[in-house]
Amino acid sequence: MKMSISLLINGETYQVNVPHKKTLLDVLREDLALTGTKKGCDSGECGACTVLMDGKPVNSCIVLAVDAVGKQITTIEGIGGITELDPIQEALVAHGAIQCGYCTPGIVMTAKALLDSNPHPTESQVREGITGNLCRCTGYVKIVEAIMDVSRR
Amino acid sequence: MSDINYWEPENLTDAVSILADRADQVRALAGGTDLLVKMKKGLTNWKGIVNLKGLTELKGFIYEGQTISIGALTQISALIDNPLLSLHFPALVDAARSLGTPQVRNLATVGGNLCNASPAADVALVLLMYEARLLIMGPNGSRQVSIQEFYVGPGQTVLQQGEILTAIEIDLPPLNSKGVFFKHGKRKSHEIALVNVAVLLTPHPGRKQIAQARIAVGSVASTQLRIKDAEDSLTNSLATLSAFEQAAELVKEAVNPIDDVRSTASYRKQMVGVLTRRALVEAWGEEL
Ligand SMILES: Cc1cc2nc3c(=O)[nH]c(=O)nc-3n(C[C@H](O)[C@H](O)[C@H](O)COP(=O)(O)OP(=O)(O)OC[C@H]3O[C@@H](n4cnc5c(N)ncnc54)[C@H](O)[C@@H]3O)c2cc1C
Numbered sequence: 001m002k003m004s005i006s007l008l009i010n011g012e013t014y015q016v017n018v019p020h021k022k023t024l025l026d027v028l029r030e031d032l033a034l035t036g037t038k039k040g041c042d043s044g045e046c047g048a049c050t051v052l053m054d055g056k057p058v059n060s061c062i063v064l065a066v067d068a069v070g071k072q073i074t075t076i077e078g079i080g081g082i083t084e085l086d087p088i089q090e091a092l093v094a095h096g097a098i099q100c101g102y103c104t105p106g107i108v109m110t111a112k113a114l115l116d117s118n119p120h121p122t123e124s125q126v127r128e129g130i131t132g133n134l135c136r137c138t139g140y141v142k143i144v145e146a147i148m149d150v151s152r153r
Numbered sequence: 154m155s156d157i158n159y160w161e162p163e164n165l166t167d168a169v170s171i172l173a174d175r176a177d178q179v180r181a182l183a184g185g186t187d188l189l190v191k192m193k194k195g196l197t198n199w200k201g202i203v204n205l206k207g208l209t210e211l212k213g214f215i216y217e218g219q220t221i222s223i224g225a226l227t228q229i230s231a232l233i234d235n236p237l238l239s240l241h242f243p244a245l246v247d248a249a250r251s252l253g254t255p256q257v258r259n260l261a262t263v264g265g266n267l268c269n270a271s272p273a274a275d276v277a278l279v280l281l282m283y284e285a286r287l288l289i290m291g292p293n294g295s296r297q298v299s300i301q302e303f304y305v306g307p308g309q310t311v312l313q314q315g316e317i318l319t320a321i322e323i324d325l326p327p328l329n330s331k332g333v334f335f336k337h338g339k340r341k342s343h344e345i346a347l348v349n350v351a352v353l354l355t356p357h358p359g360r361k362q363i364a365q366a367r368i369a370v371g372s373v374a375s376t377q378l379r380i381k382d383a384e385d386s387l388t389n390s391l392a393t394l395s396a397f398e399q400a401a402e403l404v405k406e407a408v409n410p411i412d413d414v415r416s417t418a419s420y421r422k423q424m425v426g427v428l429t430r431r432a433l434v435e436a437w438g439e440e441l
């Protein structure tokens with residue numbers, strides 16, 4: 001059974017016809033070609049699929065698309081592009097906090113929400129803030145340094 | 154994968170009647186952090202979801218005299234952000250902080266943590282220690298049960314078909330009492346408890362003797378438990394390390410843990426003793 005819904009993503013309204021069971025993550029990637037949001041574990045563990053819902057980070061792999069109706073969704077595509085990087089993205093690049101990059105969109109979204117609600121976090125608040133974003137490459141030190149760097153600007 | 158039915162009722166009455174009519178076929182959806190994970194693993198045989206998101210009256214806090222009522226759909230993250238809870242129910246806030254990840258806490262609800270009835274649930278364990286009353290609405294009207302009576306087994310509660318948990322009420326704990334929540338996992342964060350413990354100690358005036366003790370433990374039996382023998386052993390006794398050690402022994406004797414992917418029964422039994430002793434020492438909060 002499909003349902004026609006409209007989703008508000010990065011300030012734009014998208015009309016899609018989706019099965020009730022389909023997650024927001026799959027609709028973003030498969031129906032809307034917004035593939036910046038990654039699929040890691042598909043079960044709420046890794047944070048690769050992090051998007052903002054009404055400004056708060058959530059795992060889009062455990063949110064039904066139909067449940068996201070009426071919410072403001074922000075994905076990595078709504079944050080910054082190649083020509084105008086968000087300060088968080090700039091800092092991650094500058095600190096060498098990206099290796100394979102698979103976790104990066106999720107990290108950017110989480111860091112964005114963290115700094116929006118708390119512009120000058122302590123290092124332990126940053127570490128606590130990214131506990132839901134697994135990175136298999138960097139060892140987190142550079143990611144934490146990059147976020148701290150942005151918070152000092 | 155076949156698709157499912159979906160409802161988004163706008164009020165409690167409609168939600169109850171859809172759930173009651175479809176009996177075993179449908180499940181209520183709150184934050185979905187348990188339900189969707191199970192659905193994706195193919196562990197379910199139900200055919201529809203009743204999304205409770207329209208029931209906005211089940212979200213947030215109501216303060217009345219000595220009681221705080223927490224709406225069942227209140228997010229775990231909202232517990233952390235509530236300064237009154239930090240002041241009066243610090244153990245509840247600690248449990249909320251320990252649950253999952255920031256992303257999960259923004260979705261997961263207090264009611265979901267209870268209704269999922271996992272023996273490892275963190276917020277639910279502290280609510281057991283704070284002696285919560287659970288308000289339930291169903292096809293035959295509303296009823297109230299104490300949290301002690303709520304669990305039937307792992308994943309099973311007294312909720313009947315069509316019943317929805319609407320609110321959780323907790324009374325301010327006794328003056329000068331201190332509540333503590335400890336969780337033991339393999340990692341520091343983002344971990345389901347191998348063992349979790351919530352205790353509350355109330356001193357007699359003069360602070361040498363214990364007036365009242367509450368001890369709740371999780372992940373060591375098919376449901377979360379209050380350990381009455383251990384609590385009674387502390388009532389009116391002097392607060393000494395040996396009294397706390399003896400209470401911890403009684404806890405170990407009362408539990409019945411299992412081996413599973415996360416840990417073994419014998420390790421859990423050992424750790425529930427260690428955690429209980431540490432939590433009691435911390436709750437007493439002075440040199441012993
Ligand atoms: C990555 C990850 C980490 C986690 N870590 C932890 C952890 O550390 N500690 C912990 O305790 N839990 C943890 N959980 C489990 C889960 O997040 C919690 O149990 C959460 O509180 C469930 O709430 P929910 O709103 O998401 O429930 P849902 O998934 O929406 O519902 C759970 C069950 O309860 C029923 N239900 C929900 N609300 C009601 C209601 N009001 N009335 C009647 N029935 C209802 C549903 O039908 C369903 O059967 C984790 C989950 C994930 C995915």
Ligand code: FES
Nearest residue numbers: 040041042047061
């Ligand atoms: S893909 Fe969603 S948390 Fe891993």
Ligand code: FES
Nearest residue numbers: 099101135136137
């Ligand atoms: S850079 Fe590879 S997972 Fe983080």
